[in-house]
Amino acid sequence: MKQKNYKRTTVTAALPYANGPVHIGHLAGVYVPADIYARYLRLKGREVLFVCGSDEHGVPVTIRAKKEGCTVQDVVDRYHGIIKKSFADFGISFDIYSRTTSKTHHQFAADFFKKLYDEGKFVEITSEQFYDEETHQFLTDRNIKGECPRCHAEGAYGDQCEKCGATLSPEELINPVNAINGNPLVKKATKHWYLPLDQYQGWLEDWILKGHPEWRSNVYGQCKSWLDGGLKPRAVTRDLDWGIPVPVEGAEGKVLYVWFDAPIGYISNTKELCEKEPEKWGTWQQWWQDDETRLIHFIGKDNIVFHCIVFPAMLKAHGDYILPDNVPANEFLNLEGNKISTSKNYAVWLNEYLEELPNRQDELRYVLTANAPETKDNDFTWADFQARCNNELVAVYGNFVNRALQLTQKYYNGIVPECGEPTDTDKATLAEFASVKDNVEKLIEGFKFREAQKEAMNLARIGNKYIADEEPWKVIKTDPERVKTVIYISLQLTANLAIAFEPFLPFSSAKLREMIGLQIVDSGQLTVDSCHADCDQQSTLNSQLSTVNWEDLGKTDLLPAGKQLGKPSLLFSKIEDETIKFQTDKLEATIKANEAANATVAPVKETVAFDDFTKLDIRVATVLECERVPKMKKLLKFKLDDGTPKGRTIVSGIAQWYEPEQLVGKQVLFIANLAPREFKNGLVSEGMILSAENYDGSISVTTVEKPVKGGSQVC
Numbered sequence: 001m002k003q004k005n006y007k008r009t010t011v012t013a014a015l016p017y018a019n020g021p022v023h024i025g026h027l028a029g030v031y032v033p034a035d036i037y038a039r040y041l042r043l044k045g046r047e048v049l050f051v052c053g054s055d056e057h058g059v060p061v062t063i064r065a066k067k068e069g070c071t072v073q074d075v076v077d078r079y080h081g082i083i084k085k086s087f088a089d090f091g092i093s094f095d096i097y098s099r100t101t102s103k104t105h106h107q108f109a110a111d112f113f114k115k116l117y118d119e120g121k122f123v124e125i126t127s128e129q130f131y132d133e134e135t136h137q138f139l140t141d142r143n144i145k146g147e148c149p150r151c152h153a154e155g156a157y158g159d160q161c162e163k164c165g166a167t168l169s170p171e172e173l174i175n176p177v178n179a180i181n182g183n184p185l186v187k188k189a190t191k192h193w194y195l196p197l198d199q200y201q202g203w204l205e206d207w208i209l210k211g212h213p214e215w216r217s218n219v220y221g222q223c224k225s226w227l228d229g230g231l232k233p234r235a236v237t238r239d240l241d242w243g244i245p246v247p248v249e250g251a252e253g254k255v256l257y258v259w260f261d262a263p264i265g266y267i268s269n270t271k272e273l274c275e276k277e278p279e280k281w282g283t284w285q286q287w288w289q290d291d292e293t294r295l296i297h298f299i300g301k302d303n304i305v306f307h308c309i310v311f312p313a314m315l316k317a318h319g320d321y322i323l324p325d326n327v328p329a330n331e332f333l334n335l336e337g338n339k340i341s342t343s344k345n346y347a348v349w350l351n352e353y354l355e356e357l358p359n360r361q362d363e364l365r366y367v368l369t370a371n372a373p374e375t376k377d378n379d380f381t382w383a384d385f386q387a388r389c390n391n392e393l394v395a396v397y398g399n400f401v402n403r404a405l406q407l408t409q410k411y412y413n414g415i416v417p418e419c420g421e422p423t424d425t426d427k428a429t430l431a432e433f434a435s436v437k438d439n440v441e442k443l444i445e446g447f448k449f450r451e452a453q454k455e456a457m458n459l460a461r462i463g464n465k466y467i468a469d470e471e472p473w474k475v476i477k478t479d480p481e482r483v484k485t486v487i488y489i490s491l492q493l494t495a496n497l498a499i500a501f502e503p504f505l506p507f508s509s510a511k512l513r514e515m516i517g518l519q520i521v522d523s524g525q526l527t528v529d530s531c532h533a534d535c536d537q538q539s540t541l542n543s544q545l546s547t548v549n550w551e552d553l554g555k556t557d558l559l560p561a562g563k564q565l566g567k568p569s570l571l572f573s574k575i576e577d578e579t580i581k582f583q584t585d586k587l588e589a590t591i592k593a594n595e596a597a598n599a600t601v602a603p604v605k606e607t608v609a610f611d612d613f614t615k616l617d618i619r620v621a622t623v624l625e626c627e628r629v630p631k632m633k634k635l636l637k638f639k640l641d642d643g644t645p646k647g648r649t650i651v652s653g654i655a656q657w658y659e660p661e662q663l664v665g666k667q668v669l670f671i672a673n674l675a676p677r678e679f680k681n682g683l684v685s686e687g688m689i690l691s692a693e694n695y696d697g698s699i700s701v702t703t704v705e706k707p708v709k710g711g712s713q714v715c
Helices: 024-043 059-068 072-089 103-118 197-210 217-228 258-276 284-288 301-318 350-356 361-370 382-412 424-434 436-445 449-470 480-500 506-516 535-543 577-598 610-614
Strands: 008-013 047-054 096-099 123-132 144-147 174-178 186-195 237-239 254-256 293-298 324-326 333-335 378-380 518-520 546-548 618-629 632-641 648-652 667-671 691-693 699-701
Touching: 008 024, 008 258, 008 284, 024 047, 024 293, 024 333, 024 350, 024 361, 024 378, 024 436, 024 449, 047 072, 047 258, 059 072, 072 096, 072 350, 096 103, 096 258, 103 254, 103 258, 103 301, 186 237, 186 301, 197 217, 197 301, 217 301, 254 258, 258 284, 258 301, 284 293, 301 324, 361 382, 361 449, 361 506, 378 382, 382 449, 382 480, 382 506, 382 577, 424 436, 424 449, 424 480, 436 449, 436 480, 449 480, 480 506, 480 518, 506 518, 632 667
Parallel strands: 008 047, 008 293, 047 096, 293 324, 333 378, 518 546
Antiparallel strands: 123 186, 144 174, 237 254, 618 632, 618 667, 632 648, 691 699
8 A cells, every 4th residue: 555645653552551660571562663663754754743641640640549549640650750750761752651640630530521422422321230238339440349250250351351461351351359459349330422433334444444455464363353343332431539530511420431531642742832832843733633644552452442442433433533554553562471460560660770780771672662462572681682682782883883883993093084986895794784774674664663673683793794704903904995995885884773773772873873973863762971972073073973874874985085083982781691581580489479370278277175285384585585596507596585594595487587686685486395496506496486377488587566574375
């Protein structure tokens, strides 16, 4: 299908829920590919708006607030700040990142609903929904739990079973209860407004199935499946106390359903930006209502139905908006062979990554793009992360750039040499990399970012092979004029790499541009500290800055002879084994914690007579002293105040779970009439301190909440 020439492009990235930080699954599925595309468009000199923001309504944020015992506003404020900062630190170049709790959004979403309501675009339906009589609340699907009717796992949600992945409705659950408090539920009638998707069935079939066969197969296939199944009216309001109030009479206690208000956030956030900077961005209408604007949604596969069927139907019902031209949704990214789970804390969180691996944003961007789940689920492993960073970024890209710049510094004091008459090898090398621009461009335009980055890396492979084959460090002894040409060509390849990798690896591209004196037209480009160059040299570099854009990719005169380059430094450094072990240990600890939380209680031992139990003399004692036993790593020796003048010594095998000073001053329970036990070193234990063994094997000493006199009996 022939591509229309649009005047501008609106790029949206799915609004992340403000109920937790962003993880690598979100990055690989939505934000890294969206950023690559937006940066590429800017490099091409096209008008582009890249918009996103926090989704702060809906059930997930209310569940988080209840778990943490705070207000919902506290939750969304905290996580909005964490998410926004993480995106900025990771180089995601949003033109605006706002939020759905803003006044602009509340008013805009309410007005959007009211227009459709006034024009009779909704249908009113009264239905019976699950209700908690104790809390006087209708419950959303996510707030309902029960037994899965498919796999019979306990704890399946009213919209999905996380164990088998089945999509569910609350009515399908066996013994549904309130997920928060376990209360039993009843059915109660309530009235809501619905978007009659069935009325848009024919139009959607024409628009998607006939109008957009070029969409990714996973997107097209899911849309076709929904359409083949027949669309039904979908509620646009909910019985909740958190969200945007429904702006009509008789709707007290009801809010706009989060799936209805969230995509409107793209538009309201654009309005917010345009009102702040009208001279730069113009009006919001030109980005959303002008036929010369192309709209692209970047989302994960769980959002396909909303962005390809529901939101377009909303826009069509409103009547004033352009429709998405493409929705390049990605599939899911797994982690070390397991599903990423926010509820189980099994993820690589972006904010933690940025703290634990500082200044390694591009390494993660590179690996996530290389493993992008573009048409099927893919897997992230820390071993692959290390291998790709060390064997590709360091050994190929970084190695070539460092060789070219170091040799220039060594032989020519950092000044680009003159190019002599090219040999057949030179011509073949130049011809080989000349086609890279067209290849990368075609792949990015087709939303094939994984292949596009691979093609960009081929530039570095070409350069690495060229400089290795030509061996200028040897030739310099016999033919110094030839070396000038080799270095000149190597430097042109280096400059091309700075352009080719700008959409993918903005941090290292900024560092490389700084070293070779290039600046790029606005691409959301980053700058780095010029600490590698002294002041006089930096002044010279600044006076020789060359401005380039995407169209310069493939040129062989980007760095003219005589240009002074900066002092070279490494673009990338190796990822060490200790770094990887730290990350894998974290994940393993999370798995064990989850297993412990889900473990069943150990079976109760055989019944004993009450008289047998009373034979145990369990008492309270205060820990006066606690120390490790030399040469016996598992043992701690306690000196206890048990109410007797002598006191009591007890040895306990809990050293791996406690530091001695943690227990001094604690009041513990001990068995006073247990036969003494003598150890090989002559140490005698006069009783047993009581502890509890957790499901994961860890030990917790049983202590007394309120102080009592030493020697008091437990009854």
